Amino acid sequence: MKIHEYQATQLFKEAGLPVVNGRVATEVYEAVLIAEETGYPVVLKSQVLVGGRGKAGGIKVVKDKQELETTFNELKKLVIKGYPVEKILVVKAIDIKKEFYAAITVDGGAGDVVLIASAEGGVEIEETAKTNPDAIKKYYLKGKKELDSTRWPAFISSVFSEEELQNAGTKVFESLISVFFENDCSIAEINPLVIDGNGDILAADAKINFDDNALDRHEGLEAMRDMAYEDADELEAKEKNLSFVKLEGNVGCIVNGAGLAMATMDIIKICGGQPANFLDVGGSSNPEKVLNALKIILRNKDIKAILINIFGGITRCDDIANGILEARKQIDLPVPLVVRLTGTNEKEAKEILAQNDVTTYSTMREAVNKVVELSK
Amino acid sequence: MSIIIDQSTKLLVQGITGRDGSFHAKQMVEYGTQVVAGVTPGKGGQDVHGVSVFNSVAEAKEATEANAAVIYVPARFAKDAILEDIDAGIELIICISEGLPVLDMVEVTKAMEGKNIRLIGPNCPGVISPGKCKVGIMPGHIHKEGPIGVVSRSGTLTYEVVYNLTLNDIGQSSCVGLGGDPIIGTRFIDVLDMFMKDEQTKGIVMVGEIGGEDEQLAAEFIKKNVTKPVVGFIAGRTAPPGKRMGHAGAIISSGDSTAEAKRQILQDAGVEVVDIPDEIPALFKQKLNVGA
Numbered sequence: 001m002k003i004h005e006y007q008a009t010q011l012f013k014e015a016g017l018p019v020v021n022g023r024v025a026t027e028v029y030e031a032v033l034i035a036e037e038t039g040y041p042v043v044l045k046s047q048v049l050v051g052g053r054g055k056a057g058g059i060k061v062v063k064d065k066q067e068l069e070t071t072f073n074e075l076k077k078l079v080i081k082g083y084p085v086e087k088i089l090v091v092k093a094i095d096i097k098k099e100f101y102a103a104i105t106v107d108g109g110a111g112d113v114v115l116i117a118s119a120e121g122g123v124e125i126e127e128t129a130k131t132n133p134d135a136i137k138k139y140y141l142k143g144k145k146e147l148d149s150t151r152w153p154a155f156i157s158s159v160f161s162e163e164e165l166q167n168a169g170t171k172v173f174e175s176l177i178s179v180f181f182e183n184d185c186s187i188a189e190i191n192p193l194v195i196d197g198n199g200d201i202l203a204a205d206a207k208i209n210f211d212d213n214a215l216d217r218h219e220g221l222e223a224m225r226d227m228a229y230e231d232a233d234e235l236e237a238k239e240k241n242l243s244f245v246k247l248e249g250n251v252g253c254i255v256n257g258a259g260l261a262m263a264t265m266d267i268i269k270i271c272g273g274q275p276a277n278f279l280d281v282g283g284s285s286n287p288e289k290v291l292n293a294l295k296i297i298l299r300n301k302d303i304k305a306i307l308i309n310i311f312g313g314i315t316r317c318d319d320i321a322n323g324i325l326e327a328r329k330q331i332d333l334p335v336p337l338v339v340r341l342t343g344t345n346e347k348e349a350k351e352i353l354a355q356n357d358v359t360t361y362s363t364m365r366e367a368v369n370k371v372v373e374l375s376k
Numbered sequence: 377m378s379i380i381i382d383q384s385t386k387l388l389v390q391g392i393t394g395r396d397g398s399f400h401a402k403q404m405v406e407y408g409t410q411v412v413a414g415v416t417p418g419k420g421g422q423d424v425h426g427v428s429v430f431n432s433v434a435e436a437k438e439a440t441e442a443n444a445a446v447i448y449v450p451a452r453f454a455k456d457a458i459l460e461d462i463d464a465g466i467e468l469i470i471c472i473s474e475g476l477p478v479l480d481m482v483e484v485t486k487a488m489e490g491k492n493i494r495l496i497g498p499n500c501p502g503v504i505s506p507g508k509c510k511v512g513i514m515p516g517h518i519h520k521e522g523p524i525g526v527v528s529r530s531g532t533l534t535y536e537v538v539y540n541l542t543l544n545d546i547g548q549s550s551c552v553g554l555g556g557d558p559i560i561g562t563r564f565i566d567v568l569d570m571f572m573k574d575e576q577t578k579g580i581v582m583v584g585e586i587g588g589e590d591e592q593l594a595a596e597f598i599k600k601n602v603t604k605p606v607v608g609f610i611a612g613r614t615a616p617p618g619k620r621m622g623h624a625g626a627i628i629s630s631g632d633s634t635a636e637a638k639r640q641i642l643q644d645a646g647v648e649v650v651d652i653p654d655e656i657p658a659l660f661k662q663k664l665n666v667g668a
Contacts, residue, residue: 265614269613346515364654
């Protein structure tokens with residue numbers, strides 16, 4: 001789950017990280033009040049959960065009240081990559097002497113948490129990683145939640161050549177570590193971490209993503225979710241323990257397992273059709289899941305045919321078959337249904353469906369060809 | 377031969393009294409796996425499908441000499457279940473549970489450091505050595521004993537591949553589901569190495585997907601070390617960039633994690649990459665002269 005810069009800044013601040021003075025505003029009068037507290041000039045930063053807001057004109061520096069009012073209202077009309085700007089972070093403009101990059105994330109391959117830092121921060125960090133990988137420094141926590149006094153000095157001095165910055169830099173990373181572990185983040189990033197005119201170190205931006213699998217063990221994190229970025233159908237699917245992503249095509253898919261669901265979409269395309277969605281009913285099926293899945297898929301009026309592709313493992317085919325029958329009782333299916341069932345309790349499932357005049361297929365190719373034909 | 381599990385595997389089932397644990401314990405017993413114990417804290421002394429239930433892994437191990445564990449407990453208890461196995465000295469741990477927080481797996485990785493423990497998963501279908509032993513949730517009847525080793529990051533997609541092999545009378549030595557999470561205990565290269573050393577295995581199927589770098593590492597390993605024929609399939613060619621497709625690891629984060637990039641890198645390493653899983657059997661017929 002992603003959160004906005006202003007929310008991440010707040011978490012950083014609570015963890016003792018030095019951040020730029022300011023607050024978030026929804027209305028122009030709030031922005032004026034904040035600017036009067038911090039003093040002009042201020043930076044207005046559009047709060048959107050998509051990248052490239054600077055290039056889209058979402059960040060502006062203003063020097064007085066009049067300019068703030070005009071610019072604030074302009075920004076509020078902006079739509080960045082499809083998302084309207086609702087909130088604007090108002091922060092004091094600072095004199096930037098140097099930009100660094102600082103982040104903490106999980107390196108899946110290493111099975112460890114890693115700190116990443118660079119003395120060449122800023123928006124070009126991904127480019128730097130490609131062209132000059134030596135400028136990106138990594139420090140692995142090796143399963144610990146604190147810095148190791150023997151390895152740390154070499155790392156921090158490789159990032160900050162100026163000795164007087166090394167203590168402040170160490171504190172920044174200690175704060176990042178505490179935010180990361182306390183909230184089960186998947187990433188916490190400061191880009192740029194800046195040195196201002198007074199030689200002080202400050203987080204001039206803040207990015208945090210939380211691990212979706214850990215949200216339920218942290219009270220309050222769910223409340224930070226910006227619902228404007230959630231597709232209503234995708235959210236409803238999640239509540240019903242289905243994983244759903246809407247796509248452009250017209251062949252609805254209900255599949256068990258993420259890998260098979262992706263492969264089903266790929267093969268529909270190879271066979272000349274267009275998948276309308278990714279939908280994984282997950283393991284541990286119960287008949288209700290099929291009904292819920294069909295209801296969500298059928299809201300898409302482009303759908304011409306639906307493929308149910310189940311390879312039973314932990315999902316039992318007879319559960320799916322009963323779900324199909326229940327769904328037919330409860331909803332009037334406006335499009336043809338193609339059913340492919342193989343695996344755990346396949347025989348029982350096929351008997352149940354045969355008794356109710358539902359044709360089933362045993363191979364994916366047969367079923368995909370049939371559903372693509374029906375979608376034309 | 378075969379890898380990871382065989383007739384000598386003595387299995388204990390954690391979460392045996394739950395819906396999934398109980399169902400699959402029965403399926404494993406019916407397949408012929410030596411299921412020697414179940415573990416559910418507070419339910420010791422019960423009996424599930426003729427398998428004695430113990431309160432702890434240590435007790436179960438002491439009483440039955442179990443040498444492998446399979447975990448079906450809810451995600452929030454899964455870390456402790458794995459740590460309990462590590463403490464009790466269980467050498468093979470197969471974690472079926474899905475939805476573990478990634479920092480739990482960081483803790484598990486640390487706890488396994490320096491110990492001779494093989495963890496498969498989490499969020500995986502398990503391992504089967506057809507005709508010998510099945511540990512996990514895969515449907516046993518679609519498998520057949522034979523010469524092909526199957527290794528995959530997906531669950532149900534693995535069954536798809538196996539089903540097509542068996543339909544064409546091509547059996548499998550072992551089938552290993554690695555799991556789709558960012559941190560997993562066993563990766564492609566570990567299993568490829570085991571398949572290379574296994575006499576029964578004559579050819580290998582590798583099923584990957586978008587996200588992560590494991591397929592790239594596998595490609596390097598294959599180029600250097602694998603002389604048996606490898607056939608590959610990569611899922612997620614139609615997945616929209618940046619969208620989460622259910623598996624935590626399956627996020628397209630950089631150009632190199634796309635399905636097309638992975639297909640290319642595997643092809644460059646000499647792997648034949650197919651478009652549809654049912655094209656796999658014909659390739660082995662041609663390369664190994666097996667099947668019907």
